[in-house]
Amino acid sequence: MSVGFSRREFLKTGGALVIGFALGPRFAPAQDVTPLPGSLNANRMLNAWLRIDSNGSVTIFTGKIELGQGIGTALTQIAADELNVDLQRIEVVHGDTALTPNEGPTVGSLSVQDSGTAMRFACAEARDILLTAAGARLGVPLAELKVNDGTIVAPNGATATYWEIAADANLRREATAKVQPKPPAEHTWVGQSVPRRDIPKKFTGGAAYVQDVRLPRMLFGRVVRPPSPGAQLVAVDEAAVRRMPGVVAVVRDGNFLGVAAEREEQAIRAREALEQSATWTETESLPPSGDALFEHMMSLPVPAQTVTEKLAATAGAAGKTLEALYTRPYLCHGSLGPSCAVAHWQDGKLTVWTHSQGVFALRGDLAKAFGMDAKDIRCTHVEGAGCYGHNGADDAALDAALVARAAGDRPVKLQWMRDDEFMWEPYGSAMAMKLSGGLDAQGNVVSWTHELWSYSHNARPGSNAGVSLLAARHLEKAFKLVPPADVPQPTGGSDRNAIPLYDFPSVKVLKHYIAEAPLRTSALRALGGYANVFALESFMDELAAAAGADPVEYRLRHMQDPRARAAIEAAAQRAGWQPNARGDGTRGRGFAFARYKNLACYVAIAADVAVDRASGHVRVTRAVAAVDVGQIVNPDSVVNQIEGGIIQSASWTLKEAVRFDRTRVATRSWADYPIMHFEEVPEVEVVLLNQPNERFLGVGEGAQGPAAAAIANAIANATGKRLRALPFTPAKVKQALA
Amino acid sequence: MANFTLRVNGMARDVAAEPDTPLLYILRNDLELNGPKFGCGLAQCGACTVLVDGQPVRSCVTPVSAVTGRITTIEGLGSADQLHPLQRAFIKEQACQCGFCGNGMVMSAKALLDRNPRPSEHDIKRALNDHLCRCASHNRIVRAVQRAAKEMQS
Numbered sequence: 001m002s003v004g005f006s007r008r009e010f011l012k013t014g015g016a017l018v019i020g021f022a023l024g025p026r027f028a029p030a031q032d033v034t035p036l037p038g039s040l041n042a043n044r045m046l047n048a049w050l051r052i053d054s055n056g057s058v059t060i061f062t063g064k065i066e067l068g069q070g071i072g073t074a075l076t077q078i079a080a081d082e083l084n085v086d087l088q089r090i091e092v093v094h095g096d097t098a099l100t101p102n103e104g105p106t107v108g109s110l111s112v113q114d115s116g117t118a119m120r121f122a123c124a125e126a127r128d129i130l131l132t133a134a135g136a137r138l139g140v141p142l143a144e145l146k147v148n149d150g151t152i153v154a155p156n157g158a159t160a161t162y163w164e165i166a167a168d169a170n171l172r173r174e175a176t177a178k179v180q181p182k183p184p185a186e187h188t189w190v191g192q193s194v195p196r197r198d199i200p201k202k203f204t205g206g207a208a209y210v211q212d213v214r215l216p217r218m219l220f221g222r223v224v225r226p227p228s229p230g231a232q233l234v235a236v237d238e239a240a241v242r243r244m245p246g247v248v249a250v251v252r253d254g255n256f257l258g259v260a261a262e263r264e265e266q267a268i269r270a271r272e273a274l275e276q277s278a279t280w281t282e283t284e285s286l287p288p289s290g291d292a293l294f295e296h297m298m299s300l301p302v303p304a305q306t307v308t309e310k311l312a313a314t315a316g317a318a319g320k321t322l323e324a325l326y327t328r329p330y331l332c333h334g335s336l337g338p339s340c341a342v343a344h345w346q347d348g349k350l351t352v353w354t355h356s357q358g359v360f361a362l363r364g365d366l367a368k369a370f371g372m373d374a375k376d377i378r379c380t381h382v383e384g385a386g387c388y389g390h391n392g393a394d395d396a397a398l399d400a401a402l403v404a405r406a407a408g409d410r411p412v413k414l415q416w417m418r419d420d421e422f423m424w425e426p427y428g429s430a431m432a433m434k435l436s437g438g439l440d441a442q443g444n445v446v447s448w449t450h451e452l453w454s455y456s457h458n459a460r461p462g463s464n465a466g467v468s469l470l471a472a473r474h475l476e477k478a479f480k481l482v483p484p485a486d487v488p489q490p491t492g493g494s495d496r497n498a499i500p501l502y503d504f505p506s507v508k509v510l511k512h513y514i515a516e517a518p519l520r521t522s523a524l525r526a527l528g529g530y531a532n533v534f535a536l537e538s539f540m541d542e543l544a545a546a547a548g549a550d551p552v553e554y555r556l557r558h559m560q561d562p563r564a565r566a567a568i569e570a571a572a573q574r575a576g577w578q579p580n581a582r583g584d585g586t587r588g589r590g591f592a593f594a595r596y597k598n599l600a601c602y603v604a605i606a607a608d609v610a611v612d613r614a615s616g617h618v619r620v621t622r623a624v625a626a627v628d629v630g631q632i633v634n635p636d637s638v639v640n641q642i643e644g645g646i647i648q649s650a651s652w653t654l655k656e657a658v659r660f661d662r663t664r665v666a667t668r669s670w671a672d673y674p675i676m677h678f679e680e681v682p683e684v685e686v687v688l689l690n691q692p693n694e695r696f697l698g699v700g701e702g703a704q705g706p707a708a709a710a711i712a713n714a715i716a717n718a719t720g721k722r723l724r725a726l727p728f729t730p731a732k733v734k735q736a737l738a
Numbered sequence: 739m740a741n742f743t744l745r746v747n748g749m750a751r752d753v754a755a756e757p758d759t760p761l762l763y764i765l766r767n768d769l770e771l772n773g774p775k776f777g778c779g780l781a782q783c784g785a786c787t788v789l790v791d792g793q794p795v796r797s798c799v800t801p802v803s804a805v806t807g808r809i810t811t812i813e814g815l816g817s818a819d820q821l822h823p824l825q826r827a828f829i830k831e832q833a834c835q836c837g838f839c840g841n842g843m844v845m846s847a848k849a850l851l852d853r854n855p856r857p858s859e860h861d862i863k864r865a866l867n868d869h870l871c872r873c874a875s876h877n878r879i880v881r882a883v884q885r886a887a888k889e890m891q892s
Contacts (some may be wrong), residue, residue, distance in 0.1 A: 068873060070834030195832060203775035203825045203844060205813035212772040220767075264767055265759045336777050336785060336872045337838045386776075386836030386873045405827030418778040636832055640875070644835055647874030670782040670870065678863040681876040 001079065011639040017514030018569025036177045038117030039063065040522065043101035043418060044174045049122035050386055052166040054129070054152065057657035058083060058090045059117060063103030064111040065357060065381045066096040066198055066460070069700055070637035071111040073196045078116050078190035079594050082123035082181055085162070092197075095359045097374075097383035105524060107389070108491065109600050109698025112633055115327035116696055123180040125170055133168040134160045180292065184631065184692035193479055193636035197323065198383070208688060210382040211356050212414065213342045220250055221265040221403040222271035224257035224278065225424055226474070229256070229519065230285030230665040237277040238441055249406035250274070254476035258403040261410050266615040271417070280550050284662040286516050291725070294327045294432040297453040297514060304451065304510040307495045312505035318438025318446050322546055326435070328726040329657035330699050331428035332673055337385030338421040339392030343400035344411035349376045354397040361462030362394050369398055369472045369479060370405075388648070390460050390522040392425045394418055394468035402471055419668040426468055428524025429455040429517075431494070433535035438506075443547025445558060447506040447706060450536065451661030454494035457515040457527035458487050470520075483515035487527065491597045495703060497529035499596055500536055502558035526704035529596060530649065533705025534726065537592035541713045542722060550711065551591045561595075563628050566594050570626035574687050575606035581717075588682035588718025591711035601702040602628040602689075605646065607682070611718050616734030620711055621651045621681040625703060627686060630694040638699050639686045645703030651676035653708040654728050742802055746771075749813030757803035761795075762786045764802050765811060765844035773841045777870075784842035784869035794849045812841050816847065824848055826877070827886035835873035840871050847883045857887060 033039055038504060040052045041048070043063070060079050066072045072092040093099050119268045128142070131152060135142045140154040147153070150162040166417055184191070201208045226233070233255045240251050240258065248267030251258040257274050261267040264265070287296045302589070342353040350372070356362040359379035367374040384393055400414035415426075438447040461468045462595045473480060487493030495511045524530075544554035544678070552572045559565055571577075572591065581589065589650035592603040608622040623646045629638055655674050659666040667673045715721045721736045739754045746769060753768045760779075765771045765788065774797050777785030781796040789795045791807035816822035821829070824844050834840050843866060850857055850865040857865070862883045863876075871879065 039793045070835075083846060193832075195829065198816055199829055199832060199834060199837065202834060202840050203812070203820070203828045204816065205771060205811065205841075208837065209770055209775075213774065214770065222827040243810065263759075265756065334835070334872055335838075335872060336783060339777060383836070385838035388872070414774060418780060418782075455881075467748075502883045533833045613785070640832065640835060640878070643877060647871070647876060651874070664876065669780055671780075674868060674877075675872065676874070678869070678876050678880070681863075682873070684877060 001148035007295045037121050038526040039103040039114045040118040047171040048101045061093045061100040062115045063101045064115040065106045070196045078120050080189045081187045085150045097379045098159050102360040109700040112696045120181045121177045125179040130169045133165045164526035181450040191316035191579050194540045210502040211340050215411040218411045219260040220267040221260045221412040222267045223399045224274045228282045230283035234279045241273050251406045255474040260403045280611045302512045307509035310507045320439045323436040326433045326724045328431045328531040330430045333388045333391040335385045335391050340415045341395035341397040341400040342413045343404040351378045351383050352397045355393045365461035365467050368467050389524040398469040398471045404703045422667045423665045426520045426522035429521040431531040435539040445504045448504045449508045450498050451510040452511040455521045457493040459522040486513045494528040496527045498532040506583035526701040530704040533594040534708040536711045537709030557738045567604040567626045574623040586715045590710045590713025592706040594703040594705045600698040603705040603706050605703040605710040607714045609714040616730035622683050624685045626688040628693050629696040629699045632690045641699045642686045643684045644708040746809045754798045758801045761800045762797040762801050763852045787842035787845040803870050823889045824886040827882040831878050831882040833878035833882040
């Protein structure tokens with residue numbers, strides 16, 4: 001095992017434990033059980049969250065995984081403050097079915113909110129238990145004790161340390177959440193831009209990723225995917241591939257093909273040989289592309305479901321009505337590193353190292369796929385490249401396990417190639433949004449309708465009764481994905497952020513959720529929220545223009561929520577917003593706002609664009625965001641998420657779309673899927689509106705929607721032309737301006 | 739299989755591989771260097787970048803048999819205990835989210851600073867323009883290179 005994972009090895013083998021660590025069974029709270037804060041509610045044992053060791057270290061356990069968003073660092077800040085220990089003492093164990101609480105997948109910008117809240121209450125209570133034990137030992141009331149980096153000091157100068165008294169302090173008990181965490185004024189670490197603990201190894205060649213896991217006798221694996229989603233394998237020359245140098249195993253199971261070899265380049269050669277020798281029958285299983293895709297989606301016999309409906313008598317009074325159709329194409333996650341996993345079978349038990357966002361759900365799907373008991377499978381999270389949602393991580397785990405099963409007891413590191421990732425990752429769904437609105441004589445919105453068409457935004461493992469993993473549907477004895485239900489409100493999936501937060505008298509939101517997906521789709525950062533906010537906030541500008549109103553004033557006019565208003569005002573002020581300023585034909589500024597999921601962070605963005613009318617090329621030159629995430633744990637991490645979110649969203653908005661014909665996906669490499677490069681990146685400024693007395697609100701996905709709409713509004717402001725079909729490629733912009 | 743002696747981070751390393759094996763797999767698997775990353779295998783993303791005689795090279799498409807010069811990987815720049823100014827600057831600026839692109843960014847920045855110790859923002863962006871970053875840490879990366887340039891000046 002590589003050196004970077006020694007800590008986990010230590011944990012696995014037991015080590016010198018002072019407080020015996022035993023995870024209770026995942027506690028499903030009955031209705032008569034007191035609800036506990038955050039993920040404590042479902043993982044109620046204190047020792048599921050932390051452990052104090054006699055060697056002076058503290059280990060915290062979180063079901064949430066590190067994916068470069070800095071959750072490990074944020075959780076240590078929270079724990080250090082509640083426990084009164086130095087940050088350096090704390091180790092974090094993320095997402096491991098054998099070690100950590102099950103907090104569900106690391107999704108929805110919920111990690112600080114769910115895991116952070118749980119950690120805060122668990123550590124506060126643990127500190128109380130430790131101090132009570134110290135008080136008993138020192139003969140001093142708890143209230144008179146002070147703690148400094150784990151050393152407890154009595155007024156008479158007597159001391160005890162956490163490490164000495166841990167054996168007296170029983171953390172193997174259910175949390176009560178009755179010990180109040182510290183008020184913000186007593187925080188040392190929360191609120192500070194503590195440098196992320198995952199970063200140094202990433203810039204020094206440390207073992208930082210699942211790709212860096214090396215095990216003794218490990219083989220290298222590759223898969224050969226069908227050439228198209230509807231393809232069936234007719235023939236392949238496995239025997240010839242088995243004879244190739246270094247090849248240890250060739251797996252053919254239905255439409256699944258995989259290889260394992262001694263050396264990585266041998267596995268790649270074997271993959272190429274398998275690919276060349278395989279013949280397939282292909283069918284036209286994909287929908288039409290381009291504009292026809294949206295006509296197709298809107299013509300399917302999928303009835304509308306009412307998401308929300310509010311009717312007011314004034315709705316009939318609209319003097320002016322507008323209607324507009326907005327679209328977004330299929331988008332790739334486009335993780336920079338293709339998916340990878342290491343699988344190892346021993347005595348009928350399976351261990352998988354994975355960059356899955358949900359190790360427990362992955363284990364569940366693997367158990368179904370192999371007909372095993374979940375307790376015989378261990379899934380351990382190790383970082384991969386940034387995923388931005390449900391990419392191929394889980395699928396690679398099954399691939400690795402299938403190939404390793406054919407390789408006896410030797411572990412297999414299976415790495416997807418670039419085209420595997422582009423062609424087979426579950427895309428962010430294409431969507432169509434039809435908006436209509438009515439204005440009264442003063443230009444105020446009196447009625448608002450948002451009707452949308454979308455495929456699934458959550459086909460993760462655990463989202464449905466079937467098996468979500470890609471290879472499972474290719475096996476001879478295939479496991480079907482049972483079309484998952486949409487993510488329900490109040491967070492929503494396809495309809496995420498479709499309900500306007502603005503105060504409109506009449507509102508109707510309808511969704512056509514297309515459960516059967518011809519192209520695989522699942523969660524991409526912000527789910528439907530990216531496209532819905534793009535549509536909603538573009539349409540706000542269209543209505544403002546029809547009302548002759550300034551976009552910022554128009555938003556404020558319809559917004560009651562004081563925190564939303566504060567974010568809007570802060571972004572406008574920092575950007576130097578000039579009311580009613582018109583673009584000059586090439587340069588313009590746009591504005592947009594959303595509260596992610598209508599429940600999480602508030603983000604307002606002003607974007608500046610420069611449009612080259614001759615080429616149609618749009619450049620975002622500057623973006624200013626104002627963000628309210630409630631109490632901020634790590635300001636720089638919040639800024640990092642918003643900066644990255646804005647630029648990534650700008651890339652989606654200006655450049656990205658999956659290419660396909662009726663049979664095959666044509667997006668196979670970065671040449672087919674251009675993303676934003678350095679020379680195109682805007683400068684980004686982020687204003688943080690800290691609310692130390694408010695609860696945590698997730699930030700990771702908050703910028704995606706507002707950034708898109710701010711860019712669309714800026715282009716309209718610059719040129720007078722409204723673009724409604726993403727992405728705003730030069731060809732489309734040029735056509736609009738012609 | 740053929741035998742090759744590579745000069746990597748100041749050391750002679752003997753490896754046996756097919757001549758057309760991409761250097762990347764030799765570095766990662768035979769020499770157990772984690773720095774260079776597999777991102778695309780097509781020289782499109784830059785995650786695999788190493789220096790050969792000071793020049794940035796995409797190791798995912800460079801056959802091991804074609805390499806005669808001195809190879810430097812990010813491990814050869816500095817270690818966690820003794821950071822190169824670029825590594826220190828990338829950490830100081832917290833210039834990544836996932837960091838998977840970071841190896842290539844640092845290595846191409848090294849080549850840039852070697853030939854142009856005082857690059858403008860424009861120079862940095864041009865030098866890194868063919869490196870992809872999906873988390874969109876671009877502005878932090880530019881600031882990190884500027885910080886390193888400043889430190890190396892003084």
